Amino acid sequence: MSIFNEKQRRKRRIAREAATWLARHDSGTIDEERFHAWRGATPEHAIAFARALAVWREAQSKADADTYHLLQSRFTRRRAAAAIGGMGMAGLLTAGAFTSRAYAWDSSHSGVGECKRLILPDGSRAMLNTDSEMQWRFSDDERSLWIVRGEVGLELVRGIPARIHGLDRMASLSHGRFNVRLEGAAMDVTVLSGKASAAPVSAPVVMPGQPALIPIVIASPSEGLLLSAVAPSVRKASPQHLAATIAWQQGEIVFDNEPLQTAVREYNRYLAGKIVIADPDLTGIPVGGRFTSTDPADFLSALELGLGVRATPSNGGYVLTR
Amino acid sequence: MPVSIIRPIDIWFAEQIFPHEQRFHAAALRISGSRDEAEELVQEAFARLFELEGWAAIEDPRAYVVRMLRHIAIERLRRRRIVDFRQFADTDHLTLADDAPDQHRIAAGRERLRRASDLIAKLPERCRTVFVRRRIQGESSQEIARDLGISQSTYEKRLARAVELLSRSWQGDEDALPAAAGPANTSRRSGSR
Numbered sequence: 470m471s472i473f474n475e476k477q478r479r480k481r482r483i484a485r486e487a488a489t490w491l492a493r494h495d496s497g498t499i500d501e502e503r504f505h506a507w508r509g510a511t512p513e514h515a516i517a518f519a520r521a522l523a524v525w526r527e528a529q530s531k532a533d534a535d536t537y538h539l540l541q542s543r544f545t546r547r548r549a550a551a552a553i554g555g556m557g558m559a560g561l562l563t564a565g566a567f568t569s570r571a572y573a574w575d576s577s578h579s580g581v582g583e584c585k586r587l588i589l590p591d592g593s594r595a596m597l598n599t600d601s602e603m604q605w606r607f608s609d610d611e612r613s614l615w616i617v618r619g620e621v622g623l624e625l626v627r628g629i630p631a632r633i634h635g636l637d638r639m640a641s642l643s644h645g646r647f648n649v650r651l652e653g654a655a656m657d658v659t660v661l662s663g664k665a666s667a668a669p670v671s672a673p674v675v676m677p678g679q680p681a682l683i684p685i686v687i688a689s690p691s692e693g694l695l696l697s698a699v700a701p702s703v704r705k706a707s708p709q710h711l712a713a714t715i716a717w718q719q720g721e722i723v724f725d726n727e728p729l730q731t732a733v734r735e736y737n738r739y740l741a742g743k744i745v746i747a748d749p750d751l752t753g754i755p756v757g758g759r760f761t762s763t764d765p766a767d768f769l770s771a772l773e774l775g776l777g778v779r780a781t782p783s784n785g786g787y788v789l790t791r
Numbered sequence: 792m793p794v795s796i797i798r799p800i801d802i803w804f805a806e807q808i809f810p811h812e813q814r815f816h817a818a819a820l821r822i823s824g825s826r827d828e829a830e831e832l833v834q835e836a837f838a839r840l841f842e843l844e845g846w847a848a849i850e851d852p853r854a855y856v857v858r859m860l861r862h863i864a865i866e867r868l869r870r871r872r873i874v875d876f877r878q879f880a881d882t883d884h885l886t887l888a889d890d891a892p893d894q895h896r897i898a899a900g901r902e903r904l905r906r907a908s909d910l911i912a913k914l915p916e917r918c919r920t921v922f923v924r925r926r927i928q929g930e931s932s933q934e935i936a937r938d939l940g941i942s943q944s945t946y947e948k949r950l951a952r953a954v955e956l957l958s959r960s961w962q963g964d965e966d967a968l969p970a971a972a973g974p975a976n977t978s979r980r981s982g983s984r
Contacts, residue, residue, distance in 0.1 A: 476827075481959065488955035492947045494796055495925070496932045504796055512838035516804075517958070520812075522797060523805035524957040527907045528926045661799070708802035719850065 487517035491525060526708065574615065578602035582739050582763045584720065593631075596622040598650075598717050599739045599762070620650040622718050625663070633658070638696035640667040645690075648714050655697040658688065659706055659714050665694045667701040722762040726755040729778075732768075733789070739763050742785035751778060751789060800846060807852040808840070809961065816963060818857050822864040832860050839863075910960055913968040914953050921946060922953035 486507065493499040508514050579585040579597040587595040590607040597603060601619025605612075612631035614623070625631055627644040635649065635656035645663015649656065658665045666687040686701045688694035693706045706714070713723040722739070724732045730752035737743045739762045746752055754776060760768045769780040769787060780787040815836070819829035836859040840846060849855045914922060920939070924930045936946040959967035 477964075480962070480964070481955075484958045484962070485951070485955045488953075488958060489947075489951040491954055492951035495950070496943065496947055498943070498947065499796065501796055512841055513834070515801075515841050516834070516837045519801045519804035520809055520958050520961060521954050522801050523809035524954055524961060525926065526805050527810075528911065528922070528957075708797065708805070711799070712802060712806055719848075 483513055483517045484521070487514065487521040490518060491521045495525075574604040574606050576602065576604040576617075578617075579619070581741050584717070591626055591628055593626045593628075594624040596718055598622070616649055616651055616656065618651060620648070620717070622715065623647045623649065635696070638667070638701075640665050640694060640696060640701075655695055658694040658696070659711065660688045660690050660692050660694070661711070661715065662690050664689060667694055667696055716759065717762055720762055721759055722768075723759050724756050726757045728752060729754045729756050729772075729789075732756050736760075736762075736765055736768060740765060740786070742787070744769075744780070744787045744789060745783075746789045748790050751791070754778075800841065803846060803852075804837075804840075808837070808856065811853045811856070812961060813963065814853070815856055815860065819860050819864075822860060832863055835863050836860050910957055910968055913960075914956060918949045918953035918956065921949040925950060 490499065490504050490507065494504070508518055577585060577587055577597065579599060579601050581600045583597075583599060585597040585601075587597070587603075589595055589605060591612065593612075595603065595605075595614075598620035601621060602617035603621050604615040604617060607613070610629065612625075612629055614621075614631060614633045616633065616635040623631075623633075623642070624646050625642060625644045631642045633640050633642055633647075633649060633656075635651050636654060638656040640656070640658050642658075642665050643663040646661035647663065647665060648659040648661065650659075651657075658667075664687055666685050686694065686703055688703045691706050691708075691711060693704050693710075695702050695704065709725045713725060716723040722735060724735070727735075730746060733744045733746055744765060756772070756776070758768070758771055760771075765787070772778040772780065772789070777791065779790050781790065812833070815833050816829055819832040820826065823829045823832055836856055839859065840856070911919060911923065911927075921935060924935045925932060932943070932946055932950075936943050939946070941949075956967045
C-alpha cells in the first residue's frame, strides 16, 4: 500500500511540476535553462510535460469548435491569400526579374493525386505534393529551386544558401526542412528546421559588407514566411498548423475544425473527380480528422456518420447534400 | 504561446499519442492483468517513443504504441521463469482488437470535445476561471490577473493547478477531478482498488 502511495505521490508531483512549467511558459516567465534541466532529468518529466501540453491543446480545440471563425491563427494564410488574390498585376510587374532562368534547369512534376520524391544534385531531398511542378539548377555556387505550381517539401543539406522562387517571389533557405506552397498569388514557406529569409523582389542586390536597404525578413522553425504582393511577413505556425501542413508527406490530409468548404477545397487538390458542396448551408460546418489524401471514401463516410451529410457520386466526383 | 521550448515530438505526442492514452491503458491491462504493471508498460512505451529517432515516420502511431506494449510485455515475460501462455495468446489479438476504423474520427473528435468540456467544468472554480479565460477566451495573463485582483504568481499557480488536474484525470487519476456529488454518480466506482 505504501509503495502504491509513494508511486502515486511521485506521479502527482511530476504532473504538478509539468503543469507549472507550462503555465510559466504561457505567461512568459519561464526560466528556460532550468526547464531544460528538469525535462532532461528523466523521461517521466518529458512525458508529463507533453501530456500537459496535450491537455492545453485539447482545450484550444474546444475553443476552436466554439468560436473557430473568430480565431485568426489557422486561417491567416488563406485569408491573406484571398486578400491578395486581386493584386496579381502588382506581382506581374516585378516578374521580369527572373525570366533569365530559362537555361539548364532540370524539372519534375507530379499529377493530380500523385506524390513524388526526388534527390537533388547535392543530396538534398524534395517531395512534390499533388499536381505540382518544380525546376532546379545546382552548381558549385548555386542552389536554385523554382516552384512552378503546387507544393513541395524540402530537406536541404548544408551548403550555400538555396534560393527558392515561386511566381515572382524569392526566399533564401538555409539547410533544414521546409514546406513551400503556392497559393493564389502568394508563396508560403513553412520552416520546420533551419531559416528562411526574404527581401522584396525589387530590393537592390545586397553587396557583401554593405547594409541592405530594405530589412530582410527571417522565419525560424515553427514559423511561416508568407511572400505575397505586399511586404513579406512572418507568422508563428501553431503546432496544429505545422502538423497539418506536412501531413501530405505521409499521404494524409488533416483537418482540425476547418469549415467544410475549406476542407473540400483542400481535398479537391488531390482528386481527379472533385467533391462539390450542393447545399450552401453545409459550407461552414467545422470538420476534423485525419484521412488518406488520395481516397476520399473515409472522409465522405465520416461526413455521413458524423454530420449526416450525404455524398452522391456524380460525373466521377461527388455531390454533398443534407 | 511561444513555441520555443516545445519540440516537434511534444506536439506529435500531444496530437497522436495522448488522445489515445486511456486506450493504451486498457490494452496494457489486457496484456498484463495488473493495473500497476499496465501503467509501467505504458510509461515504458512512452519513454521509448521519446528516444526513437524516426518517430515522425510512424504511419499509425496508435497501432504502433499498441505493438510496442505487446513487445515490451513479451520482453518482460521472457525474463520471467514461468510463462503463462494464455498471456501470449491474448496479445496476438491486440493489434486487431484495437484497430477501430478511422472514419469514426469525426464522431470520436466530438466525443473528445465533450469530454474536454466535462473535465474543464469539474475544475475547482478559481482554477477554472483562470483556465477558461486564458485558454478558451484567449485573454492575456496580465488582463486576467489584474481583473481578478490577484498577483501574477497566484495567477500562474491557479493556471498550473488547472493543467495539473486535467493531466491527472487524463492519466486515469480518479481523485483529480471527482464527479460532483449527486444521485447520478452513486453507482460510480469511487477510487477503490
